[in-house]
Amino acid sequence: MKPFAIAGIQMKVSAVHSNVEMMKLKLDITMNLYPWVQMVVFSELCGFGPLLHTAQEVPGLFEQEMKKKAKQYGIWLVPGSIFEKRGDLIYNTASVINPDGEVIKRYSKMFPFYPYETGVTAGDQFCVFDVPDVGRFGISICYDMWFPETIRTLSVMGAEVILHPTLTGTIDRDIELSIARAMASVNQCFLFDVNGLDTGGSGCSIVCGPDGRVLYQAGSTEEIIPIELDIERVKRSRELGILRLGQPLKSFRDHIGNFEIYQHGAPLPYLDSLGPLIKPTKLEKLSELRQKESEFNQSEPTTGYKGLQ
Template identity: 60%
Template sequence: MTPFSIAGVQMTVPAMVDNVPAMLHRLDILMARFPWVQMVLFSELAACGPVPQHPVNLPGPEEHMLQSAAHKHGIWLITGSIFEKGADGHLYNTASVINPAGEVIRRYRKMFPFRPYEHDVSAGTEFCVFDVPHVGRFGLSICYDIWFPETTRTLVSMGAEVLLHPVLTGTVDRDVELAIARATAAQFQCYVFDINGLAAGGIGRSAVFDPAGTCLYEAKGMNETIPLEIDLNLVRRQRERGLHNLGQPLKSFRDRSVEFTVYDRHSGVDSYLHHLGPLTMPRREPN
């Protein structure tokens, strides 16, 4: 058994307000109640909400405060994300991975902004995996990324055994997103921590799924802390023997007989997609 304890934090996220002090307060309470927790994951844009009026620079004071908290409690801390003004002048939705020494070891920029709604947010291009020594490898994606299975497939192909997935979903598609998260866990035989916010930060219903697609816990629509101990050996055993000793999708994909020409932008096989029109905001239909 390779146990590891992760807590997701589902909390109120106001718009256009510095929420870092509230995050630090929740973190202090969490660690006082559950001192055995080794990693904490906040929801997407937990630090500032969904309105990108005041993007920050990274590194910066907001990140520094969270680094200090990770060091204080001796935990791995995934900050959810924050709107970042990059050195190139572009706006990004960026999550930081902080180790127990308070060091930022990775920053991940969301690859698939929720366009056309997040039309001002630029897409990141680099995948994020990191190792927890003597435990396993973790992958990070943000919200809409999970709708594109290529993102998770790449992380898993890089060795990720746990998918950390902060989200900000306050819309009617939360049921669909949870179905995708559950299918992702089973399809890629990994744990999925799908952590949503509240108020401007979402409608809650954070959930955790195991590598067989079983829902270990689904929160309601209130402030909740979700501390769970997982077993990385369960991931390894199911990947080796199959989900419930049945399908072995990772090895089947590895040993495939076909290459997918749809990923070649010049193949022409995706010609249908080019007839769908531009990626723009839907407009009111005329009467």
């Protein structure tokens, strides 16, 4: 057995004022109640909420505060994510802080929730890191999980535990819980999904094992979720199969084939036919938009989807 204790903190997130002091208080409470915890994970955009005008410089004061708390308790800390100012662009970025209070990695969300999370630029780098003598961890944020290639890539890079800060307050949360179980099972990994409350989400954080089974699912109130994981379960699952049955990672390795849809510039006529990425609107406006789209594509033929700019 290779035990490692992670606590998820499901807390209320305000969009009106900073949540940093409350995060620090929650950390104090967590570490006093559960001093055996070795890593703490908060939800997406927990520090300042989901509004773009709260974007911060990184590195900056937020990281400084979180680094102090990680060093104080000698823990690994993923303080959710914040909107990050980077030149003229804004990213949704999570930091990984080690027990010495050092930022060892940063990850920017690859799939902003378009067309709703407008104004946010997509990241383009995967993030894995090693906890010495424990295992390899990967970072994924919210909507990333809806794209199986993201978690699969982290797993192929060796990640055994996926840390997944999220912010979901919409009616598709139940679907996300199913996706979390599916991603854990098809990639044979632990998945630690932490959602917020109020403007930070509807809760129902979930922790899944490498067989896709639920280790814990929170309700819709504030919770501290301390769970000791046996990381060796991942290796046993990947070597011997899920419930000693399917071995999806090894089968993927042995039958990768040539997935032509992933070739840059490959023609994708069906996907192109779906039209632009839009926020749903009244049907008459949607018909008008489709007509404009059709006229645009006829006047400027392309090898792939271009759409109205």
